[in-house]
Amino acid sequence: MERINEPMGYRKRNDDLSTSATEIDQASDPSLYQLQLLDARPSRRRELPYQDALAELLGEDLDFRSADTSYASHDFHSFPAKFPPQLPEKFILGLTEPGDLILDPMMGSGTTVLEAILRERRAIGFDIDPLARLITTVKTTPLEPENVHRIGQDILERATKDVQNCARRLEKALSGRWDKSTRKFVDYWFARETQIELLALACQITKVEDNAIRAFLELAFSACIITKSGGVSLAFDLAHTRPHRAKVVYSQKGELLLGNDIADSDNPRIQFLTKKLRSPLHEFRKRLQQNLTSLHELRPDLSVPELREGNAQSLPLADNAVDLIVTSPPYAANAIDYMRAHKFSLVWFDYPIDDLSEVRSGYIGGESTNGFNFEDLPAHTRSIIAEVEQMDTKKGRVLHRYYSEMTRVLQEMHRVLKPGKAAVIVVASSIMRGIDTETDKCLAEIGQRTGFAKPLVGVRHLDRNKRMMPAGMKINRQSQIQQRMHEEYVIGFYKEG
Numbered sequence: 001m002e003r004i005n006e007p008m009g010y011r012k013r014n015d016d017l018s019t020s021a022t023e024i025d026q027a028s029d030p031s032l033y034q035l036q037l038l039d040a041r042p043s044r045r046r047e048l049p050y051q052d053a054l055a056e057l058l059g060e061d062l063d064f065r066s067a068d069t070s071y072a073s074h075d076f077h078s079f080p081a082k083f084p085p086q087l088p089e090k091f092i093l094g095l096t097e098p099g100d101l102i103l104d105p106m107m108g109s110g111t112t113v114l115e116a117i118l119r120e121r122r123a124i125g126f127d128i129d130p131l132a133r134l135i136t137t138v139k140t141t142p143l144e145p146e147n148v149h150r151i152g153q154d155i156l157e158r159a160t161k162d163v164q165n166c167a168r169r170l171e172k173a174l175s176g177r178w179d180k181s182t183r184k185f186v187d188y189w190f191a192r193e194t195q196i197e198l199l200a201l202a203c204q205i206t207k208v209e210d211n212a213i214r215a216f217l218e219l220a221f222s223a224c225i226i227t228k229s230g231g232v233s234l235a236f237d238l239a240h241t242r243p244h245r246a247k248v249v250y251s252q253k254g255e256l257l258l259g260n261d262i263a264d265s266d267n268p269r270i271q272f273l274t275k276k277l278r279s280p281l282h283e284f285r286k287r288l289q290q291n292l293t294s295l296h297e298l299r300p301d302l303s304v305p306e307l308r309e310g311n312a313q314s315l316p317l318a319d320n321a322v323d324l325i326v327t328s329p330p331y332a333a334n335a336i337d338y339m340r341a342h343k344f345s346l347v348w349f350d351y352p353i354d355d356l357s358e359v360r361s362g363y364i365g366g367e368s369t370n371g372f373n374f375e376d377l378p379a380h381t382r383s384i385i386a387e388v389e390q391m392d393t394k395k396g397r398v399l400h401r402y403y404s405e406m407t408r409v410l411q412e413m414h415r416v417l418k419p420g421k422a423a424v425i426v427v428a429s430s431i432m433r434g435i436d437t438e439t440d441k442c443l444a445e446i447g448q449r450t451g452f453a454k455p456l457v458g459v460r461h462l463d464r465n466k467r468m469m470p471a472g473m474k475i476n477r478q479s480q481i482q483q484r485m486h487e488e489y490v491i492g493f494y495k496e497g
Contacts, residue, residue, distance in 0.1 A: 050095070051453070054422050054492045057094045058458035062087065062490055072118060072297045073139040075290070077223045078238070079109035079132075080336050081328075083426050087460075087490070088112040088326040091424050092119050100323035103416065105312035105409065106364070108338075110136025112326045117302045124317075126310035128362055130351065131222065131342040133307060138219045140305050141212050142298040148213055152288045155208070155217065159200040160281055170196045173203075182353040189233050189344065191249065191257060197280040198225075198232070202348050220291050222345035224283040232280045234258075236273065238341045246275035312364065313408040317416045325413055325423035330365040331430050332402035332437055333395065338363070364405045369397040375404035378449050381442040384435070391433035399432060403442055410443070410450045410493070419497035423452075426460070428488045440489035452493040460488040 048056065064086040069075075074085050092102060092115055102116035107125030113136055116123035123140075127133055162170060174195055178186060186195065201221055208214040225231050226238045235243035247270055248259030254276070256263055262270050310316065312329075330336065339360035346356055361368055377385070381403050389396025413423045429439045444455040 050420055050422070051494055053094055054494060055456050057090055058456050058490060058492050060090070060458075062090075062458050062460040070294075073114065073291075073294050074111065075294055076139050077109065077135050077219055078226050078228060079135065080338065080341065082109050082111055083328055083460075083488075085111050085115050087426065088115045088424075089119065091324065091326055091422075092116055092121060095422060096121055096324050101321065103317075103322045103325045104327045105310070105315055105325070105413070106327050106329055107136055107307070108132050108328065110139050110307075113305045113307070114139050117305055120303070121323075122303060123305035124322075125305060125307050126312060126315065128309060128311055128359060129338055129342060130309075130349075130359070131346055132338075133309060134215060134219055134222070136305075136307055138215050140298075140302065140307075141215070142300045142302055143212060143216060143295060145292050145295045148216055148295065149288075149292055151208060151210075151213055152217060152220075152292075155201065155204040156281065156285055156288075159197070159204045162200040162203070163197055163281065166200075167196060170199050174199055178347070179352055179354075182347055185343070185353050186347060189235055189243075189245065191234060191251070191277055193251060194232050194277055194280060198348060201280060201284055216291070216295075217288075218349065220284060220287045221348070223287045223291070224280055225345045225348075226341055232278050232283055233344055234275065235344065236275070238344055243341065243344075244273060246273050248274040250274075250276040252277050252279055311362070313405060313412060315412045315416055319415055320418045322416045323418060323421055325417060325425075327423075328426040329406060329409065330363060331428070332365045332439070333367055333398045333430070333432065364409065365402045367398050369394075369401050372401050373404070374400055375407045377403055377407065378445045380438075380445050384438050384442060387435050388432050388437075391435065395432050399437060403446065406443055407446050407450070410447045410452070413493070414447075414451050414495055417495045419495055421495055423493040423495075425491045425493065426488055427491065428462075440491060444491055447491070447493045451495070453496050455494075456492045458490040458492070460490060462486055462488060 064084045067084060067086045069084045069086070071085070088102075088111060092112075096102065098120040099122065101122045101124065102112065104110075104112040104123075104125045107113055107127045108129075109132065110125060113123045113125040117140055125136055127136070177183075177199070190198070198221075205214060205217045205221060208217060225233055228237070231238055233243075234246045234249060236246065237243055246258065248263045249257045251257050257277075259270075259274075263274075265271070308316075312327075330338070337360075339356055343351070343353060343356045347353060360366070377400070385396050385400050385403065388399050410423075417423060425443065427439045427443060429437050431437070440457055444457065447455055
């Protein structure tokens with residue numbers, strides 16, 4: 001494994017081991033941008049051998065710290081630990097041609113899929129998470145903004161009238177809406193006045209007949225709940241997947257609802273976990289307008305990506321079919337627990353909590369190892385697992401599960417890639433019982449055993465407070481989410497012809 005752009009002072013571990021482009025042009029309204037295709041001369045990179053072009057891309061700046069990451073529909077919904085759109089864009093433009101097929105087998109919020117169709121490529125994405133599929137579907141579906149605005153405003157008006165005039169009916173509907181486990185979850189995380197407004201909105205959205213518009217409105221609804229801070233639930237930090245429940249809660253009118261005995265505390269943590277409820281109706285109106293503004297940037301002629309429920313360990317694709325893979329797998333041991341946040345909105349779309357827990361158990365990097373089919377792993381990867389097992393046997397088995405799953409993922413990537421093409425995987429290490437999981441080195445080793453050429457690795461430097469840390473919290477070295485590395489590794493796996 002060779003690192004391409006190691007930062008100054010970086011200490012190596014023991015390492016044995018004629019084309020179309022897209023640009024953003026400012027429209028007459030400075031708050032809007034429109035993506036337009038233009039012809040460009042072949043870049044110098046096009047004249048390089050493919051592997052050299054891959055190495056050059058990995059050696060360039062991969063941080064994108066000053067880049068606008070919210071253009072087109074990329075800002076429709078929060079999603080934990082997503083990479084900037086400029087990252088897949090770089091490899092899509094540098095390694096493929098218009099019409100080529102781009103795959104993201106763990107598509108998450110759909111960043112790669114959206115970038116592919118914006119650049120006139122075909123795209124296919126898979127994910128087992130229902131919210132991930134909804135986000136990607138909406139982000140890649142052009143709609144007529146005026147029509148969506150009209151329907152959205154009508155929903156707001158009818159939902160507002162229901163809250164004002166039909167509160168008893170909504171209360172009755174709430175009492176019979178969920179099973180016992182889901183009901184308990186909703187009551188713990190949502191105040192009653194918030195539940196009533198959310199239910200009024202959800203019921204009106206359900207009545208929308210156009211599937212694409214209904215999905216757009218459902219996503220705006222979800223985005224009012226899953227936010228970096230605030231949101232309409234009693235939780236903080238849902239965009240980081242580690243929610244903390246408010247200790248002191250005030251109603252929309254300023255009445256104290258929770259925490260009467262500690263409301264006047266000067267304890268910084270109590271003050272941080274104090275929340276005044278926001279109106280879901282008001283938040284939905286704001287989010288609807290924001291997403292409508294971004295919707296103007298989606299061209300109506302975009303190709304339609306193929307989006308499916310699916311597991312990256314077993315892809316329903318033919319051999320040698322894909323021109324490029326760009327993806328970011330989950331962390332080991334559910335270190336970033338997507339479903340922990342996503343269930344806050346999915347329960348309002350009639351997903352029972354127990355069903356969502358079942359979906360979570362199927363995530364790559366899950367914690368259950370009972371009856372799991374472990375893979376035989378290469379030497380260095382086994383040594384890392386053994387180190388963790390010495391400290392905690394269960395954690396060691398969890399890490400073994402993760403690298404076993406990623407072995408099957410890499411085998412599938414190698415199978416579906418065309419010869420002479422690449423898979424680009426963005427990963428980061430985490431700390432398990434004080435031991436660095438060395439994810440980049442282990443996956444590079446596994447990939448080479450799978451049949452890829454010796455991987456090349458680029459380094460991305462993260463703004464940890466912006467991307468990974470719970471907002472407003474102090475550094476805690478014992479917290480797993482705060483022990484995340486300051487770097488990500490961009491691994492280039494090349495399938496030889």
